[in-house]
Amino acid sequence: MPHEKPPLRIASLADQCVQCGLCLPVCPTYALDGNEAESPRGRIAIAAALARGDVEPTAALREHLDHCLGCLNCERVCPAYVQYGELLVETRAMIGPMPGRPRLLLAMIQRPALLRLAGRLGKALGSARWKKRLAERLPAASSWRAALNTLPDAANDDALKSSLADSPSAQPSIALFPGCVASVEDAAAQQAAIVLLRAAGYRISLLPAFCCGAIDLHGGEAQGAERAAQRVRDAWQASGAEQLVSITPGCLGTLRRALPGVTVADPVTLLSARADRLRFGPLARSVALHLPCTQTNVARSEEALLSLLRQVPELEVKPVPRPPHCCGAAGSHMLEFPERAARLRDDTLEQIAGLAPQQLLSSNIGCRLHLAAGMDEGGRHWPHQHPLTLLARQLIS
Template sequence: MTPPCPAPDTPSLTALADQCVQCGLCLPVCPTYGMEALEAESPRGRIALIKAWETGTAAPTPSGEAHLDACLGCRHCETVCPAGVRYGDLLAGARVRQRARRPASAGQRMTEWLTAHPRAMTALLTTYRIVWPLLPARARPLPRPPAPPETPCPRATEADATATLFTGCVARGYDASLHAALHRLGGAIGLRIVVPDDQGCCGSLHAHAGDAGRAEKLTARNRAAFAGQRTVLSLASGCHEALADGLRGQCEVRDALDVVAERAARLRFANRAERVALHLPCTQRNLVRSVGALHALLARVPGLEIVPLDAGFGCCGAAGTQMLSDPGRAARFRQPLLDQLAASGATRLLSANTGCRLHLANGTALPVQHPLEFLAECLA
């Protein structure tokens, strides 16, 4: 039996699809339509497919399922839609239906299990770091995890903390230096940070793959972990919406870039005569909207030259697990950005989303960092 989706207190998939007026303004901003030039690879086309399946006027087919799979979930379409179509809700609901029809692959289930079990994920990444030099290129789906920092991040006590930090799942194995950088910046702006140990994955990866039940369990875990906190800082734009929705009514979730930017007058940066490439993740532009804060912070660094990295189709192709499940296609979205990076003369690349950084770093030898990690290096 197909489970109902969305939940009873939200509009049905048919009602969500009916909001679309089929104007086509979404087509020029859709990365998959830009690459394939097929109607079925556009938001309008996918909405038509979902509505046909939901109303029973057409049966799902393997080719139709593939078009739904191919959506990157970038949400560019929502930013230009004159009818206010909630495409993100529609896509999430449709993928719940899809998962009931067609079970997830073994690789997808393993990825979901690992992200839901941070200790197992950390152990796997530790092993991956050790064996990485011995692996052929085709067996390196992610860049080599960095060595753990010699000095762990300083942690404030619960009584002293003014903000708590969300660390997520895969970021624990890759972003230790970023977390240390945020503590340094926090010290410079008078912000003390605590990191609850019992937090976990935001559930975004599971929700986007149609596993709403697991996503809800992860949300419940984080609600318990952040109980009693007022402000939770997010460092990954791809996690932000799921985390904010899950903690709504309990505490405020804020992008760390916005919080640091608000207190930027306390920061002093050394001169940095360097050309740096800046990639703006889809989730940062369309959901978190901390781009203004990011530009304001980078503008405070004397001598710094910023090169926008914006070639190609509007998305790097990481798209949650798609860089793992369909690496060839993900690389097609990434390649124009890598070509632009190589021609820019930049010495490093900055991006505010974990998945985007991992995907881009796996295609270049240049350092790829979160902007806050770079800004901490620039402190005078």
């Protein structure tokens, strides 16, 4: 239905909902508020009313749409196969970005060069000593307070050595999309992906680092999202690769939207398919595995990841129970609604604490930074990293 005008398309998507309510038990915001308007079913009704012109997008009404995390748990259980994610994106584009959106902060995190500069300045100014005190002086609902709390004190991982040089038997060709925040704060995982994919017999090329457009797409910034999508298409065409991967599951849906017909995958899916080529050394450690919503509901690669981790001898892998269904990071949600995001995060951290891990693994950099900020506040100190980084360090070459 791409030829339909946005309001007609939204109404058409909304009409697929049979109002069964099976989405309610898996919706994190409905669990948080117990309010029908904070559920997928309620938001679908709001979107339909807006599309048909029955109501105006008042601040009170649109807040329910803005609160949605876009976790897509509802799509996973929907018997009518409602395309809720598409409906949400279309509706937000129709009504535009929410008032008070922290545009300056979001613009900064979308630019890797600015992120690196901020990191260097923070290190030079000793931010680890004063950032917490500064954050505490800001209101609890401040986006800048949330950003300061998620600012890492130091790099969490030493960079792995890797090469993009081809091996004679390498095929097929894979392009790796670095993203924005992940290209800076998860550089070790990017290098780990290169190491592991080459060991599995793939030929790797690296795309330029920039934002895929997810932040704008899910924030109702339609023009910014389309500019980013065109940049993705240009970079993909220049790569000449056969498949595209991203170490950040949160980018996959937006990359697939920009590149219809292209295979866009989580690297663990490709690695799992060639797991017989990979050997890992033992690691006597207990790890809690946090599975981001996008990994389970978009990449759908949780089983592939678990299979790979279980190939590491002596490693005890404990998946974090669900519920809670979302840690609250949800792209820019943790900056736009920090108090709500913190409540969801606290529930997740309680589940992690119950596993008594020695280390925390999570493949989405936003989730990891968000959880780490909660760990700091709660006096918990689990080392945390991307699962690919752990796998690459245990790889026997």
